[in-house]
Amino acid sequence: MSKRRNKLDPAVARAPATQPTKGPPETNRLDRIRDALLAHFDVHQRAMPWRQTRDPYAIWVSEVMLQQTRVETVIPYYLRFLSRFESVRALAEADEADVLALWSGLGYYRRARMLHQGAQHVLKEHRGELPKDPDALLAIPGVGRYTAGAIASIAFDLREPVLDGNVERVLTRLDAIHGDPQEKDTRNTLWSIARSFSDHSRAGTINQALMELGATLCTPTSPQCLLCPARTDCRANAIGEPSRFPEKAPKKAPRVERWTALVLHDRDAKVWLGPPPANLDRWKGMLVPLLLREGEAETPSVAGVLRASRPIGSVTHVLTHARMEISVRIAALSEPPDALEGAFVAADALDSLAIPKVTRVILAAAAQRSSSPDKTASASARKNASSRARKGRATKGSTTSKRT
DNA sequence: GATCCGTGGCG
DNA sequence: TCGCCAAGGAT
Secondary structure (H helix, E strand, O other): OOOOOOOOOHHHHOOOOOOOOOOOOHHHHHHHHHHHHHHHHHHHOOOOHHHHOOOHHHHHHHHHHOOOOOHHHHHHHHHHHHHHOOOHHHHHOOOHHHHHHHHOOOOOOHHHHHHHHHHHHHHHHHOOOOOOOHHHHHOOOOOOHHHHHHHHHHHHOOOOOOOOHHHHHHHHHHOOOOOOOOOHHHHHHHHHHHHHHHOOOOHHHHHHHHHHHHHHOOOOOOOOHHHOOOHHHOHHHHHOOHHHOOOOOOOOOOEEEEEEEEEEEOOOOOEEEEOOOOOOHHHOOOOEOEEEEOOOOOOHHHHHHHHHOEEEEEEEEEOOOEEEEEEEEEEEOOOOOOOOOOEEEOHHHHHHOOOOHHHHHHHHHHHHHOOOHHHHOOHHHHHHHHHHHHHOOOOOOOEEEEOO
């Protein structure tokens, strides 16, 4: 009974639920909302590259990239990815490192690894052709209930529902549904309503219209109800506080992780990069500087390099569930450390490698604070570092840095 | 069912 | 400045 629920003020909650001015049954309300959504979507939908194709593979790629990621962010990645991997077979036969390289900067890198495995699954089990059957789609690595419904409805015109964050928000508002959508009962209710919406000859378009509405008008804060095609049928709007829905539980604070990053550079201004340590699965398959978690013993050879290094500052990198406080140290080395997988990499080669943002953040900090930046950073890294120095501190968004 | 996984934009 | 959160899925 400790669940937090935002009980509506009873007096407010009793407000009349709009419409039935002429007493139409609920099925007519559903039809009316669907028609209004379709008419609005047909006119106002945003242009997106994956809306110019019916290739199920392309739509699959777009749906995976769009998981927890905004449309504007995805577009350039999508175009580059499809240009490089034009088919299921091309993706399946690629090296994982190349797939991750094209995913660099997009985040949630497990999506890329699963998509790669998914392509191998489709090649082996379905001869490279995406299956239509929702259950067969669900069996593909990285494809869950949402993505299976999206591919089935958008690529194959099947009457399958989708439920993502947008649809969840739109539906809880339309029916003024209480309870955290993460709870099973509420979730089942929402899937059921989503299914009723998708039971239509234009299911794929309706699904996209629901998502588009949530992304453009029915936004989390300050929704633009006056412009909404479904405003007269929306119960949250009738109540007067649409942004009260959905009733999500507050999020927990991210844990703090303390790390030391050891930036090793050789005489040619190359920087050592290697696989992340075993206790850092988050960037598995990608390349990072030497990273040591606080409290964990280092090998003798690393300890030696660590003693020979000097501190040059710290950076903070914020992720969804963790906040990394990273002490950055640098050391000059003539040869790669023994018994360490990895290599010295030229700064201008980073763009073709599988590099997470944290690598760029650490290298930029090291380049900026190095006593001889001309030898340890590329022109672009110096530019980034100096522009950050001019601003005085934080780079965009989630990362801050400071001198020690 | 709870936790974990990246990054960028915005109010 | 900082918290919120986005076309989720796997474990």
